[in-house]
Amino acid sequence: MYTPLPSAEQLLERERLSYSVMGVKWATLLSFFLIAALCLTIYSHPNPFISLAKLSLFSIPIFVIGALGHIFFSRVSLHQYLDEFLKAYLALFNVAWLLVLVTLARSAVDSYSRTSAISGIESMVDILVLTFAIALFPDRKTMLLMVLPLMVFNVVIHLSEQPLNLVFPIVKFICFTVILYTGQQIFSRWFVQSILRNLENKKLLQQFKRLALVDGLTNLSNRRHFDDILLQEIKVTERNNRPLSLIMLDVDYFKRLNDKAGHQAGDECLSQLGQLLAQSAMRPRDLAARYGGEEFVIVLPETDIAGAAAIAANIKADIAALKLPHPDSENGEFVTVSQGVCQWRNGMSATDFTANADKMLYQAKQAGRDQFVVDEQ
Template sequence: MWATLISLFLSVVFLANTKMNSTSLLSLHQATVFLAPIVIIASIGTVMFGLFKGIEVSNKVLFLYLFTLEVTWFFLLWKLFENGGEMYAEHAALTGVESLVDVLVLTLAIALFPDRRVMLAAVFPLMLFSFFIRLIEIPSNPLFPATKLFCILAILVTGQKVLYSWFKKAIVRDVEKQYLLTQFRRMALVDGLTNISNRRHFDEILSQEIRASERNNHPLSLILIDVDYFKRLNDSAGHQVGDECLVALAKVLSGICHRPRDLAARYGGEEFVLLLPDTDLSGSCQVAQNVRDKLAAIKLDHPDSELGNYITVSQGVSQWREGMSADDFISEADKLLYSAKSTGRDRYVEG
């Protein structure tokens, strides 16, 4: 796109200069004819880039387009050199053509700098063209064009290496930055032990789901879960076993929350919470019973429970009602959880 815009800009400048320069050998009609291939190809490129904006164009198509554009410039440059030599004193035509070549070399070098071979394939023919027309015009002094050719070539190769190195480092830094941002966000929203959502993420989603329920009047339920006699488990079996218990329970809850908007989160300590959009009280009670069944099936040992040899949980099941805030919703589930614990544990109480 960069080469296309520069080509169109230079075409406009060339036409304007031809019109304003009364001594120009080329008439406006001739200049228009010579520029027509460039304008046509550049216009096709503009349309192509506009139509395929945001879509990756194949390298073959791009290289074919740039090759065609460069050929049209060769045609114009040769016509300028051929006609200009008859009109201008000394080597003015040569100077003008060389200036155009230098601009084109710089333009293509900038446009193609990520790929050194492609860049050199595009700019080297132009540099050779500039070299040979100077030899044709001033055959007695071949040293200057040869020196210019090799110096510019060395500058382009060295500059490409430096720019590509900077470009690559910038891309790597950007990728690393995006990765770190993703990791930081994950750390901010995911519990480090159980690898499910944490309290902060739950609070954010709860607020969103309450607003959604207010808009569409769909049911929303919440289950607050607490591991029975968890302190005794830590005291008798050790904190490592306690952590393993929490991780296992988190896996059970994650497996139960299979719908896209269902959320399982660690609420704090040995407390967990399930947020169930589009689920009424009856449905959430089925989920609570499913939690009990799944937990009983995996048989996590508890050496100091008054309810048996395995881990159990108490649950408070609540459904959101119009006018309830997030705090009210959680508070009601917490009261129901307390009721489940005070009436024997290993059960759920709904409300």
């Protein structure tokens, strides 16, 4: 009746991967924007340190890898090896970016405005580091593997311009690493708490729904749920003109069982009967419910009167096989049930339908119990 919720570990892994995929798609689009902005800057500069054609040529891998990856991750939300695909994509994308950055750095070294060019490259790398740190914060290892090569590149390019100034790039590298590591811990803790809180809310909601729709003793649907489902199935039957049948059954001499063996024995009888009826309503749309007291109902969509009668016969045989003791039954030493079986007809309301099943049940009791009566009309 209810779809089981995933465990906390499964949900955390699923949400981590989902956020990482979403973050990588966002980072990919931002990378396209950075390349476009860089091309526009070079095009508008009177003396660019690299030609637009050369930059466009070395930027092709970013666009090809990025476009293919964006299309793939947009179409594939769940896959057994999605995490591996994500890491492989990031590795390729990182190499593509490093290729562009190395090309820019080499061109800047040969430029008369090398200092400002290298400063601009460092700023762009900082933007990339921040972008991928935000995009991958739930996965610390993947995030660090993505941003550390870029940060090391920044140190190298700064030292190539100012080889005697070791303090600044090293301190910057350490500060960035500490900030990213601690920031990731803080955001990851918030992320985990948010996911776990959401899971707890779903569990509470499912529990409330269960309390509202399930009978606590038998674990079958309760009367309220039965009424709702029956109305829905009648509407479906009216639309598609397919058969719909109903079985109503009652434990024979149940009051005597309670009086003689005690209420605990009566509850145990109802509980085992509930398990048996749940197995009888095996198809996805079949519904077994506790109608009230010792009365039960089974809704059988896509089932004609002959099929419902066969199920009633199976229930009678299965209950006999259970051999539940009954110390004060006129039908023998074991628990038996009476059943009324009917099929929905055009114009019947839900009340008429259940009343007809109850009428058949009454006839079964009048005929001596431990049997089922089928409405042949």
